[in-house]
Amino acid sequence: MNLSVRPGDIAKLPSTYQEFYREIAPHFAPQDIIADPLRTLAYGTDASFYRLIPKLVVKAGCNEQVVVLLQVASRLNIALTFRAAGTSLSGQAISDSILVMLAEGWSHCDVDAHGCAITMGPAVIGAEANRVLKPFSRKIGPDPASINHAMIGGIAANNASGMCCGTADNSYKTVQDMTIIFHDGTVLDTADPDSVAAFRLSHGHLISAVESMRDDIGADAELSALIRHKFKIKNTTGYGINAFVDFDDPIDIIKHLMIGSEGTLGFIARITYRTVHDHSHKASSLALFPDIRQACLAVMRLNRDLVSAAELMDRKSLQSVEDKAGMPEYLRTLDSEVCGLLIEVEAENHDALHRKIDAAVAALEGIPTARPLEFSTDKAVCAQLWNIRKGLFPAVGAMRTMGTTVIIEDVAYPMEHLADAISGLRAMLDEYGYTDSIIFGHALDGNVHFVFTQDFAKEEQVRQYDALMQEVCNTVTGQYGGSLKAEHGTGRNMAPFVEMEWGKQAYSYMLRIKQTFDPQGILNPGVIINEDSLAHLKDLKHLPATHEIIDKCIECGFCEVNCPSRNLTLTPRQRITTQRYITSLRAIGQSGELLKRVEDDYQYMGEATCAADGLCATTCPVAIDTGSHTKNLRSTQNKTMGRRIAGLCARNFAPLTKGIALALGFSHIAHRVLGKSLLGGLSRAVRSLSGGKIPAWDPWFPKAAWFRPVNTKKVEATHAPRVSQDGERQTLEPGKEANVSGRSMGDEAPRQVVYFPACVSRSMGPAHGDLDQRSLTEAMLSLLEKAGYEVIYPANLDALCCGTPFESKGFMEEADAKSSELEKALLAASDSGRIPVLCDTSPCLYRMRRVMDARLKLLEPVEFIHDHLLGHLNIEPLPETVAIHITCSATKMNLQPKFQAVAAACARSVVSPPEIKCCGFAGDRGFNYPELNASALAPLKAALPADCKSGYSNSRTCEIGLARHSGISYQSIVYLVDRVARPRSDS
Numbered sequence: 006m007n008l009s010v011r012p013g014d015i016a017k018l019p020s021t022y023q024e025f026y027r028e029i030a031p032h033f034a035p036q037d038i039i040a041d042p043l044r045t046l047a048y049g050t051d052a053s054f055y056r057l058i059p060k061l062v063v064k065a066g067c068n069e070q071v072v073v074l075l076q077v078a079s080r081l082n083i084a085l086t087f088r089a090a091g092t093s094l095s096g097q098a099i100s101d102s103i104l105v106m107l108a109e110g111w112s113h114c115d116v117d118a119h120g121c122a123i124t125m126g127p128a129v130i131g132a133e134a135n136r137v138l139k140p141f142s143r144k145i146g147p148d149p150a151s152i153n154h155a156m157i158g159g160i161a162a163n164n165a166s167g168m169c170c171g172t173a174d175n176s177y178k179t180v181q182d183m184t185i186i187f188h189d190g191t192v193l194d195t196a197d198p199d200s201v202a203a204f205r206l207s208h209g210h211l212i213s214a215v216e217s218m219r220d221d222i223g224a225d226a227e228l229s230a231l232i233r234h235k236f237k238i239k240n241t242t243g244y245g246i247n248a249f250v251d252f253d254d255p256i257d258i259i260k261h262l263m264i265g266s267e268g269t270l271g272f273i274a275r276i277t278y279r280t281v282h283d284h285s286h287k288a289s290s291l292a293l294f295p296d297i298r299q300a301c302l303a304v305m306r307l308n309r310d311l312v313s314a315a316e317l318m319d320r321k322s323l324q325s326v327e328d329k330a331g332m333p334e335y336l337r338t339l340d341s342e343v344c345g346l347l348i349e350v351e352a353e354n355h356d357a358l359h360r361k362i363d364a365a366v367a368a369l370e371g372i373p374t375a376r377p378l379e380f381s382t383d384k385a386v387c388a389q390l391w392n393i394r395k396g397l398f399p400a401v402g403a404m405r406t407m408g409t410t411v412i413i414e415d416v417a418y419p420m421e422h423l424a425d426a427i428s429g430l431r432a433m434l435d436e437y438g439y440t441d442s443i444i445f446g447h448a449l450d451g452n453v454h455f456v457f458t459q460d461f462a463k464e465e466q467v468r469q470y471d472a473l474m475q476e477v478c479n480t481v482t483g484q485y486g487g488s489l490k491a492e493h494g495t496g497r498n499m500a501p502f503v504e505m506e507w508g509k510q511a512y513s514y515m516l517r518i519k520q521t522f523d524p525q526g527i528l529n530p531g532v533i534i535n536e537d538s539l540a541h542l543k544d545l546k547h548l549p550a551t552h553e554i555i556d557k558c559i560e561c562g563f564c565e566v567n568c569p570s571r572n573l574t575l576t577p578r579q580r581i582t583t584q585r586y587i588t589s590l591r592a593i594g595q596s597g598e599l600l601k602r603v604e605d606d607y608q609y610m611g612e613a614t615c616a617a618d619g620l621c622a623t624t625c626p627v628a629i630d631t632g633s634h635t636k637n638l639r640s641t642q643n644k645t646m647g648r649r650i651a652g653l654c655a656r657n658f659a660p661l662t663k664g665i666a667l668a669l670g671f672s673h674i675a676h677r678v679l680g681k682s683l684l685g686g687l688s689r690a691v692r693s694l695s696g697g698k699i700p701a702w703d704p705w706f707p708k709a710a711w712f713r714p715v716n717t718k719k720v721e722a723t724h725a726p727r728v729s730q731d732g733e734r735q736t737l738e739p740g741k742e743a744n745v746s747g748r749s750m751g752d753e754a755p756r757q758v759v760y761f762p763a764c765v766s767r768s769m770g771p772a773h774g775d776l777d778q779r780s781l782t783e784a785m786l787s788l789l790e791k792a793g794y795e796v797i798y799p800a801n802l803d804a805l806c807c808g809t810p811f812e813s814k815g816f817m818e819e820a821d822a823k824s825s826e827l828e829k830a831l832l833a834a835s836d837s838g839r840i841p842v843l844c845d846t847s848p849c850l851y852r853m854r855r856v857m858d859a860r861l862k863l864l865e866p867v868e869f870i871h872d873h874l875l876g877h878l879n880i881e882p883l884p885e886t887v888a889i890h891i892t893c894s895a896t897k898m899n900l901q902p903k904f905q906a907v908a909a910a911c912a913r914s915v916v917s918p919p920e921i922k923c924c925g926f927a928g929d930r931g932f933n934y935p936e937l938n939a940s941a942l943a944p945l946k947a948a949l950p951a952d953c954k955s956g957y958s959n960s961r962t963c964e965i966g967l968a969r970h971s972g973i974s975y976q977s978i979v980y981l982v983d984r985v986a987r988p989r990s991d992s
Contacts, residue, residue: 006609008574009035014042021081022060025103028077029063037064037108042599043606046586047579049104051088052561054410054461055096055497056546059086059104066110068184068192068274074105075272076190078527086529087268089127089156091562093163094413095496096544097267097532107158109572109943111274116141122181124277127158130566135283136919143280146174149492150395153624154563161276163494164241164265168314168394169349171450172239174281177247177264184275185263188523195260196277204256214521215255218514222249228510235507239417239452239491241265243503243533244515262518267494268529270522284313284351286358289387290365292346293339293375297431297444300344301424304448306368307348311361316347316394317448319431325400325443326393333389335376343375346448347394349387350380358382397445399626401456402559407550409458411559412470416481417452417491426485427453433480437473452491461545471542474502482506497544500535551588554634555581557627564621564631569925569941574610577621577631583607584634612638614937616927617813618893639815651816655823658764659803666768670709672702676773700932705968707961710770710780712762714798755795756877758869759834760785761827763846764806765961772965775974776955777984785845785866788983792877797840799830807849808856813928821856828857838862843869845979847959848928851894866959867895870982871903875910878986886914887981888949888956890967893923895959907978908957911985918948926966942970949973957981 015026018040030038039045039062048062065071078085086100089107111128120141125134131152135144147160148167155165161183166175182196191207194200205212222228229250236247248261263273294300297319304315320343327336350365352358362380369378381387402411418426427444430453434442439457446453460466481487482505489506490499504512519526519534531540550556564577575583583603590600617632643651654661675684681704688702766781777784789796799805805827808820831842838860844850850865857863864872889908891901908915925931925941949956949971956975958964967975 006613010038010040014040018060021083022103025077025081025083026061028081029073032070032073033063033065037066039063041602041606043583043603043610044575044579045104047575047583048106049099050560050579050582051091051093051096051098052559053094053096053099053496053498054412054459054546055099055544057099057101057544059100060102062104062106064106064108066108068186071105071186071272071274072190072192074103075186075188078103079189079525082525082527084527084530086532087158087162087272089158089162090130090151090154090565091159092151092155093159093496094415094493095490095498097163097494097496097529098159099497100529107156111158113275120280122277122279124182124275125157126275127156127161127273129157131155131157131160133919134278138280139283141280142283142285144283145278146170146179146281147176150398151561151563154561154566157276158273161264161273162267164245164492165494166239166447166450166452166492168316168447170281171309171447172236173309175239176276176278177245177261179279179281180260180264181277181279183260183263183273183277185259186272186274188271188525188528192274193256193259194275195256201256211259211521212255214517215258218517218521219249219253219255219258222246222514225510231508231511235486235488238419238488239447239450240488241492241494242488242490242499242506243495243512244270244518246511246514246518249514262522265494267496267532269519269533270528284353286353286355286382287313287349287351287387288358288362288380288382289390290348290378290380291333291390291393292348292369292378294344294346295340295373295375296342297344298424298428299372300346301427301448303346303369303372305420305423306372307365307449309449311350311368312348312365312449313351314347314349314447315449317427317444317446317453318345318347318394318397319444320344321441322397322443322445323393325404326396329396329400331389331392333393336393339375345393347390348380394445397443398454398456399559401443401458402561403557403627405458405557406460407556408462408548409460410546410548411456412459413454413456413493414474414477415446415452415454415491415493416477417450417488418481418485419487420451422485422487423448423451426481426487429480430455430477433473433476437469437476439473447492450491451487462547467542467545474541478502478505495533497531497535498541500531500533501538501540503533547589549585549588549592551581551585552634552637554637555584555629555631558625558629559627561626564625564629567620567624567922569616569618569923569927570614570937572943573937573940574614577625577629580611580615580631580635581629583611611635612642614934616893616923616925616930616937616941618923618927619897620893620923623897636812636815636817640817641815643815648816648818651811651814651819655806655811655816655819658806658823662764662768662803666709666711669707669769672706673708673773676702676704676706697933701935703969704774705772705965707769707772707965710766710768710782712767712780712782714802756793756873757795757797757840758789758873759797759799759831759840759842760789761799761805761831761842761844762802763844763849763961764810765849766845767803769961771976772968772974774968775976777976777980779980781845781961781977781979784977784979784983785843788870788874788979788986791983791986791988792874793988794874797834799827799834801830805830807844807853809849809852810928812852813930820852824852824856827853828861831861832858835861841869841873845977846961847892847898847900848894851898854898865895865898865900866977866979867900867904867907868898870978871907874982874986875907877989878982879989880910880982881985881987882910883912883981883985885912885955886916886950886953887912888953888971888973888975889915889917889978890921890924890956890958890963890975891917892958892960892963904959904978907982911981916948916950916953918945920944920948924963924966926960926962928962931962931966938966939970942966945971955981 084102088098107128111126113126115124120143149165161176184194193204245265248258350361442457558581568576615635617635619630619632622630692701762782770780806823808824811820841862925938931938957978964975
């Protein structure tokens with residue numbers, strides 16, 4: 006499908022936007038400007054409870070493109086909103102004008118020699134920055150709960166903090182330098198003296214305005230005192246006007262004003278943080294107190310010199326997760342008012358850690374507890390405790406009534422008022438009918454979140470929400486002098502209340518700041534500064550019930566980091582958003598051009614380019630597998646003829662796999678006869694003529710694999726050939742003696758395994774350029790022989806399939822029929838599950854585990870090698886660097902540690918590029934939609950070191966794509982192990 010802008014979509018825009026498009030188009034790739042109704046809606050979605058649909062979405066990948074956008078927008082007076090990951094919660098990353106999304110090109114990350122500073126592009130994910138810093142025992146200061154998904158641009162622009170950074174290590178306190186692009190396209194690099202000097206000359210008016218505000222605020226003792234007082238606690242309401250009292254140099258002031266400005270003053274194109282120490286010695290305790298007041302009193306005795314975190318969780322919070330797997334049993338037994346405080350201490354070494362633990366226990370002495378106070382240094386126990394805290398927001402999302410929206414508010418109180426303020430907040434929520442709401446948060450900073458659900462489709466509930474927020478705002482600011490936004494940013498949600506918190510005089514300076522930096526008001530209008538007192542009640546997002554698989558989605562975007570189509574078409578969040586939109590259009594009787602257009606476009610953008618790998622569920626807070634929803638859609642859309650063909654293939658599976666092998670054999674012969682260039686050109690022409698239905702050949706296409714089990718009798722199981730020391734092939738039947746690797750087994754029971762070679766292994770051999778030219782089944786049998794294993798095959802092997810190829814296309818009946826057929830054969834071959842079953846392909850094994858009889862001991866190749874083979878082999882590691890790719894199915898089976906361990910045992914150095922998640926090949930989708938595979942693996946080649954000449958995985962089709970886009974051979978991990986393994990003489 007052509008993803009370029011269609012002229013008809015531009016023609017529907019207002020004339021000014023048409024002119025904007027014409028002026029910027031020469032500077033962007035055609036696919037990087039989006040105007041269609043599906044993607045403008047989908048890309049315009051963020052994690053907040055607001056919805057605006059941009060007229061145009063533009064993917065920008067460099068400073069020069071941003072400069073063009075700003076200059077054209079300034080000339081035409083068109084509003085721009087910049088967007089990073091879209092995990093923000095207050096409506097600051099949406100627009101009904103031009104939405105500028107960060108594309109490839111903003112992910113550079115450079116660390117200084119000692120790890121004391123890190124310079125990053127705005128598209129670097131926070132957790133990735135910490136991964137790069139880990140060898141230095143350093144990390145970035147900000148630690149938002151969304152750090153695995155949020156990008157640095159958003160973290161800085163929102164001054165996001167978190168559980169441990171407090172006000173000492175947030176972006177404001179740790180920023181060193183940044184590159185800023187202003188509303189007129191001017192670029193300022195604060196680390197470059199020449200850039201600073203040029204900016205002072207060209208923008209003397211801005212410098213003078215900043216100096217004037219600095220002097221006016223400095224001369225106002227009362228205002229200066231208010232600013233210092235309010236920034237003692239977390240505060241992201243309005244602009245960071247503390248910059249005027251903390252710094253004198255206007256460049257320093259500008260730099261710090263940009264932190265927390267939410268894209269309303271300029272674009273942060275690069276930022277350098279001073280890093281902080283990442284302590285390796287840590288201990289955690291879930292302290293339980295009789296009620297929320299006692300827990301707050303406990304917090305008031307603690308400080309950051311003593312503990313690094315103190316996370317408050319009221320009883321309703323604990324109840325929301327107590328029935329989830331992995332939670333401590335005692336949570337269910339707590340009284341109705343008990344409140345938890347998750348405390349963490351950290352130190353440089355063991356002795357210092359235990360001194361801090363003793364000091365923390367002493368500080369809390371005398372405060373009644375519901376259970377004895379105990380700290381643990383056990384990493385598993387600590388992880389269990391922190392999983393309680395991390396599961397709170399998702400738990401509410403999962404339990405909400407369908408059609409309601411999850412709202413998370415975020416306030417901070419001065420520590421001296423904490424007990425009264427939070428007790429009052431609980432009472433207020435109950436009074437307004439939010440009895441199921443939960444309160445939790447970073448109590449050590451006086452910062453708590455309260456979470457509840459709301460149906461914004463009902464007017465009375467909108468009024469209820471407004472009444473609550475009015476009283477919350479009055480209480481937080483008027484009674485306690487707190488912050489209406491502590492770390493989530495002002496956004497649209499709190500923009501109408503900024504003046505209420507700060508007062509008229511301080512707010513007037515915020516108006517001056519906006520006017521100085523954005524005189525036309527084109528940068529993210531409506532955010533932070535908004536004169537509409539009802540803005541927080543407008544453009545509210547409705548989440549209609551659409552399908553049981555996806556209805557729990559809270560549109561947070563945590564799924565997106567794993568999605569192979571995220572840079573091509575849609576992400577899981579965007580697929581769900583679009584499906585909800587389609588549901589809404591149908592509900593209002595919309596059956597015209599718009600609905601048809603969205604449904605038609607979704608076939609490619611949503612369905613065809615979804616790998617359906619399910620990896621999205623592993624980072625989704627409520628474990629939604631959008632891939633399962635895609636398979637469900639395919640199932641409902643499969644036409645009668647398609648189902649007939651699928652049934653025919655299922656019933657004639659042996660001839661089908663032979664046919665595939667014949668086709669691959671023919672392509673290999675054609676390669677040898679015609680050569681790479683000619684065959685490639687011819688196949689591309691054939692693909693074009695077929696409308697993309699016939700895959701184009703490339704040099705990494707596999708050759709045929711011709712697998713034949715020896716001695717296939719019509720019995721319940723047949724057994725693989727063995728090779729004795731003299732090279733004579735033998736067939737081992739149950740209970741018979743054999744000489745395995747020179748060892749007489751005698752009466753000793755042999756090691757046995759049922760080997761089910763997947764259909765892909767039985768038909769697809771190595772590619773012409775692969776290092777090992779044996780088929781996978783040959784390599785697997787070689788390895789099993791070295792380890793002294795007797796191999797058993799299921800009967801009628803050629804006809805067997807796990808059902809995965811049918812499931813992925815939505816043919817569920819055929820998939821289940823093939824799985825059932827295989828299950829019976831495996832139960833017979835394994836003596837009803839007594840003998841373990843090995844499948845050589847990870848995705849197949851994953852389905853088998855999900856649908857087959859629990860008696861079967863089903864093992865994936867990495868798992869079988871790690872648990873059963875390594876102990877029977879001598880391994881001589883290769884003196885080279887190898888790459889590994891852990892497939893989606895292996896990831897979902899938690900096999901990453903074993904995969905790493907097996908590879909590390911076999912090679913001197915192992916690389917697994919963290920930026921590569923799902924490879925996007927998705928069975929045969931990589932043949933039919935090669936652009937999906939290409940997009941998913943775009944970073945692969947650059948991520949591999951120059952000395953890496955081979956790669957290993959555990960799925961044959963994934964290996965085709967990995968080889969294609971890396972330029973090196975990728976084969977099953979079985980080949981690597983067999984290459985370095987020797988039989989043990991005592992085995």
